[in-house]
Amino acid sequence: MKILITGSKGMLGQDIVKELKKTKFEIFDFGKEKLDITNKSDMNIIKKISPNFIINCAAYTKVDLAEKEKEKCYSDNVKGVKEIVDICKRKNFTLVHISTDYVFDGTKKEYNENDKKNPINYYGKTKAESEDIIINNLKKYYIIRTSWLFGKNENNFVEKFLRFSKGKKELKVVNDQFGSPTYTKDLSRAIIKVIDKKYGIYHITNSGNCSWFEFASEIVKKKNIKCKLISCSTKEFPTKAKRPRYSILKNNKIKKLRLWKLALNEYLKEK
Ligand SMILES: NC(=O)c1ccc[n+]([C@@H]2O[C@H](COP(=O)([O-])OP(=O)(O)OC[C@H]3O[C@@H](n4cnc5c(N)ncnc54)[C@H](OP(=O)(O)O)[C@@H]3O)[C@@H](O)[C@H]2O)c1
Structure with missing residues (x-):
């Protein structure tokens, strides 16, 4: 069985390739420099390989x-x-295809796979639109929605927090947005298991949920960081793009992943 991965140099793409190497799949992985999904002629690369599965990890994520x-x-x-x-x-x-909790507006505490999408920022709108293109055109698809990823990449919340907190006496972190932090290693393993299940939409995150403040507090505790955290509201710490207040993805279809705190602990030890 052939499996082709786009965006393979990204945070999730890297871990998916690593985990796939432990399986029997024949792997064809492409970073953006070799396969740009917006470039029509690059589709010939895919045609030539003729894979059974394409895992699309390529995305604009800022x-x-x-x-x-x-x-x-x-x-x-x-x-x-x-x-x-x-x-x-x-x-x-x-x-x-990998999608996001940001397709939802955050007015509901937990979201089921079939809940109505209503994105509140531009990134979320584009991810919701791409989901619809897939659903309206394909029968053989898996849309994997996930959230708050951390893994081997400098730009995830854990890494940014470790950098920002260095030498700081205190840091403000928002306490009124809630989600499920998810380790890309755990997600990658779960994605590989999903692809022989029924086609459709899946919610895959680590179990449990927290606010960004609680997430940061756990990092401080685990790494014994001497920085005082001050919890604040989103109003005090506005961002350019609106974020959903609650974006907890309820997984109704597959075996639950381990708790985010356990995954974080392993990540911090391994990195
Ligand atoms: N990070 C999160 O917290 C989070 C949460 C929920 C869902 N997701 C979803 O998870 C997926 C993977 O995200 P990630 O965190 O691994 O993001 P990432 O680290 O930014 O990786 C995305 C990769 O896609 C590449 N890419 C961008 N445009 C491309 C194009 N036109 N053709 C080919 N490759 C292209 C990027 O290359 P360049 O860097 O060179 O542009 C990058 O290597 C995305 O679909 C994202 O929406 C992420």
Whole structure:
């Protein structure tokens, strides 16, 4: 069985490739420099390989910058996905696409797989639109919604927090946005297990949930960091893109992953 991964140099892409190497799949992994999903002629690479599965980890993921770089975000997250969907449709490839909790507005405490999408920022809008393109055009697809990822990358919350807290006496962290932190290693393993299940939408995150303040507090505790955390509201710490207040993804379909605190503990030890 052949499996092709786009965006393989990204945080999640790297871990998916690493985990896939432990399986019997024949792996074809491409970073953006070798396969740009917005480039029609790059689709010939996919055609030539003729994979059974495509895991699309390629995406524009800078949530705040997306409010300004709308064209770029739309191109990667919608036009690029359209290219992949076209080729999957024509060649009967199965698409595994990664999506986000930010397709929801955060007015509900927990979201089921079939709840209505209502994104409140531009990034979320593009991710919701790409989901619809997949659902309306393909039968063989898995849409994996996940949230608050941490893994081997400098730009996730854990790494940013470790950098910002260095030498600081105190730091403000918001206490009124709630989600489920998720380790890319755990997510990758779960994605590999999902792809022989029924097609459709899956919610995959580590178990449990917290606010960003609680997430930061756990890092402080585990790493014994001497920085005092001050909890504050989103109003006091506004970001360019609006964030959903609650974006907890209820997983009704597969075995639950371990608690986020356990996953975080392992990540901090391994890195
Ligand atoms: N990070 C999170 O907290 C989070 C939460 C929920 C869902 N997700 C979803 O999870 C998926 C993976 O995210 P991630 O955190 O691994 O993001 P990431 O680290 O930013 O990785 C995305 C990768 O896609 C590449 N890429 C961008 N445009 C491309 C294009 N046109 N063609 C090919 N590759 C392209 C990027 O390359 P460049 O860096 O060179 O542009 C980057 O290597 C995304 O679909 C994201 O929406 C992420």
